[in-house]
Amino acid sequence: MQHILAPHPDDEVIGCYDILSQYNPEDIEIVYFNTSTITNDRYNRIRDFCIYYGFKHGSIIGNIIESLSKYMSRLDSSDVLHAPDPFHELHPFHKKIGSIVYYGRNNCEMNTCFYSTNMNAPYTYEVKTPASKKLMMDEFYDDQRSLWEYDHKYFLFEGHVRYLKPEEL
Numbered sequence: 001m002q003h004i005l006a007p008h009p010d011d012e013v014i015g016c017y018d019i020l021s022q023y024n025p026e027d028i029e030i031v032y033f034n035t036s037t038i039t040n041d042r043y044n045r046i047r048d049f050c051i052y053y054g055f056k057h058g059s060i061i062g063n064i065i066e067s068l069s070k071y072m073s074r075l076d077s078s079d080v081l082h083a084p085d086p087f088h089e090l091h092p093f094h095k096k097i098g099s100i101v102y103y104g105r106n107n108c109e110m111n112t113c114f115y116s117t118n119m120n121a122p123y124t125y126e127v128k129t130p131a132s133k134k135l136m137m138d139e140f141y142d143d144q145r146s147l148w149e150y151d152h153k154y155f156l157f158e159g160h161v162r163y164l165k166p167e168e169l
């Protein structure tokens with residue numbers, strides 16, 4: 001199962017469109033965060049997005065370090081956890097989520113993969129079907145459209161990287 005952590009509603013498409021389009025929806029779980037900074041409207045959008053496309057979904061509530069660590073401990077070696085890259089992402093909440101996964105993964109069995117849409121990340125590439133990606137973003141996140149209307153990097157690029165655990169070196 002592919003598990004995608006979305007710090008904000010829309011990060012699952014902006015950061016992981018290629019994952020969403022590569023796997024069957026029933027093999028994907030999108031995990032969002034129910035924090036005070038995310039309004040009910042945005043929360044409903046990501047939930048509706050998951051229901052519409054048939055993705056499994058769940059939310060992390062309460063203390064993020066505790067809840068996310070507990071979530072990670074339930075995953076096994078057949079699972080891949082996709083998290084924002086703590087080193088190349090710019091938003092502090094992305095860095096926080098990414099850091100919890102990066103440093104906590106050594107005690108867990110799942111595989112980890114990190115994503116970034118920051119063009120300064122050395123592994124970003126051009127998305128093959130940016131129009132389809134943009135359509136997916138427009139359909140459920142039209143409230144954020146002004147972001148990518150003038151800044152096409154949101155749907156033109158993404159990147160995925162695996163960092164080795166110390167014992168894999």
Ligand SMILES: [Zn+2]
Pocket residue numbers: 007008011091094
């Ligand atoms: Zn975000």
